[in-house]
Amino acid sequence: MSGGAVELLEQIAHIGVDTERGGYTRPVFSAPELALRAWFIEQADRRGLDIDVDGNGIIWAWWDAPDTRRVDAIATGSHLDSVPGGGNFDGPLGIASALAAVDVLRERGVRPARPLVIAAFPEEEGSRFGIACLGTRLLAGLIDPQRVRELRDDGGVSFAEAARDAGLDPALIGPDPVRLAALAAFVELHVEQGRGLEDLGQPVALAGAIIAHGRWHVRIEGRGDHAGATRMADRQDPVVVAAETVRALRAHALVVDDARGTVGRIKVTPGGTNVIAASVDLWMDVRHRDEAAVRRIVDEVTAATERTATAEGCTIVVAEQSFSPTVAFDAALRERMLAVLPDAPVLDTGAGHDAGVLAGAIPTGMLFVRNPTGASHTPAEAARPEDVAAGVTALADVLESLLTR
Known part of the structure; x- marks a missing residue:
């Protein structure tokens, strides 16, 4: 199953291709991003995961543990939207790797003692409505919902209108403390947006901090x-x-x-x-x-x-x-991840992530997968198949440790 994430990314390689800029343009609630959301739901459904779309447009795909409620859950995932002319790894790599990690865990015969949920967060890049990590900001109560409803894109379309066109009820956006309280931790896998791992000759790293x-x-x-x-x-x-x-x-x-x-x-x-x-x-x-x-x-x-x-x-x-502000990821969670991945370096990043927004509410951590070009937010962004596979294995190892306590 080590090639699973590569195969999954190949399935979406035709969606949102930007013939003018190169790379991919997949703004939130656009036709390409909606196609990716449908693809994720289909892939989660194939794996028997239970789909739940909340009022903020976040897609949650649950692998429930036997005889447990949806509390004390471990979450992973990332985003599906892109910047204009972005690469195919920034965001989708975390989603594809999470799906592939579920396959790996099942092949290992892992029986989770607590639920696992894969989340696909909308408008992480802020390329359409100007505010990055908008889905997680709403979830965590870090932004006024009415302000968000009134945000407009370059074409004059409001967030409320775009959400409604995507099949969501904009009246339901806003803080969701009950859902947050059900999550014990969140681990996000992401392609590295820099050359740290390439210079170190390592395929996978842990995140230390996100700069302000x-x-x-x-x-x-x-x-x-x-x-x-x-x-x-x-x-x-x-x-x-x-x-x-x-x-x-x-x-x-x-x-x-x-x-x-x-x-x-x-x-x-x-x-x-x-x-x-x-x-x-x-x-x-x-x-x-x-x-x-x-x-x-x-x-x-x-x-x-x-x-x-x-x-x-x-x-x-x-x-x-x-x-x-500067985000230092949860030290206890990082130590637990290091115990599973003792050879992984710890790298800070200058890029923002949903994990950084959620860090103020729940313990969060991140895994980075080597990017040989060091480039991101550009078609030059890259990840070798063997490094993608190493990222899936690392994520599966971390999730297994957390799911089996």
Whole structure:
């Protein structure tokens, strides 16, 4: 069964292929993501797992233990959505590996003493509605449900509308403390988003911590005009201000050791080649282990942007969309995982995960599978079949230890 996860990933390799960007584009509640949700439900059903979709759109696939209720359960899983032009491993690898791990455990004749549940969380990437790990944030009560219902994508579709179109009732989204209380621990397997394992020559690692990270929306308003008829001295060009934001973010992140600052999305309105823009929207992503350093970088970039905006005759508004503090995964759970996987290194990560959001509510841990390119959120993301198989075995070993107490 060691090739099971590879075979499962091959089954979905045609879903959401992005012919323009390369890789895969699978935003939450889109046709590709809904196809993946249906695929997961089908695969879980084939394994005799009991499917439960909650009010937040999280799919739960239960392997119930004999003579037990659904409490004190061990959870695993990941997400199915992607960034625009992402790889086929970020998220789906954790789902496929969880399904394959169930197969391995059954082949071993494991009889769980407590339930196991595989979870597929929606909108982990935040690529459609702007807030990462949205499903787990709702589950854990870390975000206002009404705010979420009113979120809109680039096409003006609200989260409530998209959820309803996907067959969900948006009135039901929100905290679910009873469900959380039924989980004793959550272990997420994920492709590594970096070269740590490749440099160490190891196939699998445990997670130590997730560094603090946040997203900020910057709205810059100027005055649209004619590119040929408007003198340079008479312009109020928001693109000039946006350029300063990008420059300042890079400059201020570079002087803080191991900080990361990114502007990966810019929207210029109206977007004509011969038109001076009326407005620019851009999004900053800032990360560092020290939460204060993240906020300091954002403050410095905001100040630099405001100075340029004043000089250019533009206005700016900077709004925090989400912020996740540094997460240290549960030490006791990690020690138990290390006892099962004594040769696995422990690596920190700069990428956010649903396990990091849930860490404030229940013990969580993570397994990383080697990525030989070190690239992620790009078609260059990769994982060798033998490393995928090693990840399934490692996950099965950890789950067996937890399920049999």
